[in-house]
Amino acid sequence: MLRDTQDATSIETAAGSIRKVAFASFIGTAVEWYDFYIYGTAAALVFPKLFFPQFSPLTGTLASFATFGVAFIARPVGGIVFGHFGDRVGRKAMLVTTLLLMGAATFLVGLLPTYARAGVVAPVLLTVLRFLQGFAVGGEWGGATLMTVEHSPASRRHFYASWPQVGSPAGLILATTVFGAFSSLSDPQFFAWGWRVPFLLRLGLIVVGVFIRLRILESPAFAQIKEHGQESRVPMLEVLRDFRANVFLAIGTVLVVYNYVITTFTPVYLIQRLGVPRSVALIGLVLGGITAAAGALTLARVADRVGVRVVALSVISVTLFLDFPFFWLINTRRAALIWLAMGSWMFFNGAFWGVLGVILAEMFPVRLRYSGISFTYQVAGVLGGGLAPIIATGLIEWAHGATWPVAAYLAAIALASLLAVYFGSQRYPAWKDGDPLTPSAIQ
Numbered sequence: 001m002l003r004d005t006q007d008a009t010s011i012e013t014a015a016g017s018i019r020k021v022a023f024a025s026f027i028g029t030a031v032e033w034y035d036f037y038i039y040g041t042a043a044a045l046v047f048p049k050l051f052f053p054q055f056s057p058l059t060g061t062l063a064s065f066a067t068f069g070v071a072f073i074a075r076p077v078g079g080i081v082f083g084h085f086g087d088r089v090g091r092k093a094m095l096v097t098t099l100l101l102m103g104a105a106t107f108l109v110g111l112l113p114t115y116a117r118a119g120v121v122a123p124v125l126l127t128v129l130r131f132l133q134g135f136a137v138g139g140e141w142g143g144a145t146l147m148t149v150e151h152s153p154a155s156r157r158h159f160y161a162s163w164p165q166v167g168s169p170a171g172l173i174l175a176t177t178v179f180g181a182f183s184s185l186s187d188p189q190f191f192a193w194g195w196r197v198p199f200l201l202r203l204g205l206i207v208v209g210v211f212i213r214l215r216i217l218e219s220p221a222f223a224q225i226k227e228h229g230q231e232s233r234v235p236m237l238e239v240l241r242d243f244r245a246n247v248f249l250a251i252g253t254v255l256v257v258y259n260y261v262i263t264t265f266t267p268v269y270l271i272q273r274l275g276v277p278r279s280v281a282l283i284g285l286v287l288g289g290i291t292a293a294a295g296a297l298t299l300a301r302v303a304d305r306v307g308v309r310v311v312a313l314s315v316i317s318v319t320l321f322l323d324f325p326f327f328w329l330i331n332t333r334r335a336a337l338i339w340l341a342m343g344s345w346m347f348f349n350g351a352f353w354g355v356l357g358v359i360l361a362e363m364f365p366v367r368l369r370y371s372g373i374s375f376t377y378q379v380a381g382v383l384g385g386g387l388a389p390i391i392a393t394g395l396i397e398w399a400h401g402a403t404w405p406v407a408a409y410l411a412a413i414a415l416a417s418l419l420a421v422y423f424g425s426q427r428y429p430a431w432k433d434g435d436p437l438t439p440s441a442i443q
Contacts, residue, residue: 017217021151022163024216025144028099029167030174031202031209032140035106035133036071037175038198040264041285042109043068044389045183045271045278046195050114051123058397061268065389067127068264071134072385075378078138080236083371086143087235090226091150091219091370095143096210102136103206105129110199142374145357150221150366158308161361162300162354169292169350172263172285180282221366235371239364243372246363249427250376251383252420253360255413256316257353258385261406262288262326262345265389270330270338273401280335284342291343292350299351308355309425315351316421320414322348327403352417359424384413 047067048060055063078098086094109129115122144164152160178201182194225231232238239247267281295315303311322345329341357373364372388409395405 018148018151018153018160021216022148022160024212025148025164026167026170027212028095028209029140029144029164030170031167031205032099032102032137033168033171034175034205035102035171035202036137037172037263038106038179039071039109039130039133040068040260041175041179041267041282042195042199044264044268045179046191047126050116050191050195051126053115057272058393061272062390062393063123065264065393067123067130069387069390070127070130071137072378072382072387074131074134075138075381076375078135079142079374079378080138080371081135082139083142083374084235086139086146086370086374087222087368088231091143091147091222092213092216094139094370095147096213098136098140098143099209099213100206102133102140103202103209105132105136106199106202107206110196110202138378139374141377142370145373146222146361146370147216147219149357149361150219156304158300158303158355158358159297161357162296165296165350165353165357166293168353169289169296169346171289172292173289176282176285176289180279180286183278183282225367230367232367232371235368236375239368239372239375243364243368245427246372247376249420249424250360250363250373251380252416253424254356254377254380254417255384255420256319256417257349257356258381258388258413260385260388261392261410262342262349265392265406266330266342268389268393269396269403273396274331274333276333276335276338280338283335284339287339288342288346291347292353295347295349295351296354298354300354303355303358308359309421311355312352312359312421313418313425315348316414316418318348319345319352320411320418323410323414324404324407326410327407331403359421363424 043064044061047064048055048057051067052060052063082094082098106129109126112125112129113122118125141164144167145161148164149157149161175198178198179195182197183190185194263285267278267285270276270281270284271278299311299315326341326345329337332338360373360376361369363376391409392406395409396403399405
């Protein structure tokens with residue numbers, strides 16, 4: 001009887017611990033993605049006018065999107081640096097560091113002088129701060145994901161590992177809601193000071209995020225590696241030397257989750273090309289964030305029961321076939337159909353994002369895992385994310401306003417991820433059953 005009571009207490013304690021870790025990962029990731037998304041929204045709606053007024057509207061938008069893309073160049077660098085120390089020092093310390101760095105960079109964007117006051121110095125400073133944002137995010141995702149994956153019981157690993165992924169749509173919802181509230185100001189007020197407030201509010205979020213993350217324990221899987229002195233001296237070199245096939249498969253797998261054509265390009269297209277009210281585009285982003293979170297949590301539970309392979313292949317296939325209908329719907333200029341398009345696409349995108357963390361963790365051993373998943377995730381971000389708004393804008397111009405090239409571009413990305421998951425599932429049999437981490441992956 002006593003042993004049964006002790007076992008029940010142990011299970012309850014473990015469950016409470018993983019819930020605390022999942023919540024801390026969710027909050028921290030949501031705060032960091034809030035930073036990332038408010039920049040993306042400002043890059044679409046504010047920065048062309050305030051930081052690149054010397055250009056035509058199209059060129060100013062492209063220049064603004066270029067500063068948005070700078071973060072994606074920084075993200076692999078951040079993934080390598082934070083991955084290195086995450087595999088040598090620990091996951092927890094890196095998560096606190098990325099949170100502080102990201103928060104400081106975002107807050108300072110809110111204090112920047114505009115081109116009218118500082119000339120060319122203004123966009124230069126904007127680009128530097130955007131680089132720091134990307135550098136911090138480069139280490140955030142991998143650490144937050146691993147804290148939940150490596151704390152989770154096998155039977156619910158996908159579900160708990162989906163919580164850091166839900167942080168992204170939660171950050172999108174928060175960023176869009178805050179930005180939307182201030183965009184309701186008159187244009188003179190909004191462009192004079194209203195756009196700055198969402199960036200300045202980040203100061204308070206730093207305190208909340210750091211407080212929560214300092215209260216969680218280090219990953220038990222990494223703690224075991226540390227205890228036995230099995231840390232890699234140079235993790236990234238080992239990843240590139242011994243796991244090259246894993247790296248290519250992981251990059252291909254990740255490509256489809258980058259949704260910046262929807263979250264960054266689409267609002268500009270709706271407002272500037274179609275003349276849709278700004279509020280309609282912003283409400284669409286909020287609805288998209290809600291459905292993405294719902295998709296991540298729902299399909300992660302399914303993956304725990306049937307295995308991740310069937311879930312991943314199914315949701316990517318649906319995304320592939322949604323790309324053309326998405327543009328057909330938004331081109332109607334009707335609010336309800338725009339919201340339906342953005343919500344539906346983001347639901348399935350979020351569903352794949354929810355299971356992505358465990359998929360990538362399966363590909364690399366614990367001692368190299370922070371470096372492996374951070375690097376591959378961020379490199380995929382350069383290829384599929386950072387360039388996406390610029391490519392989409394260029395394709396629209398090339399096609400004289402037609403959207404089919406952008407839909408084809410999104411479909412090509414989805415197809416690449418579909419093939420990567422298919423071939424990866426042949427290489428990693430555990431994707432097909434209920435226990436996603438094989439013994440080889442935890443040694």
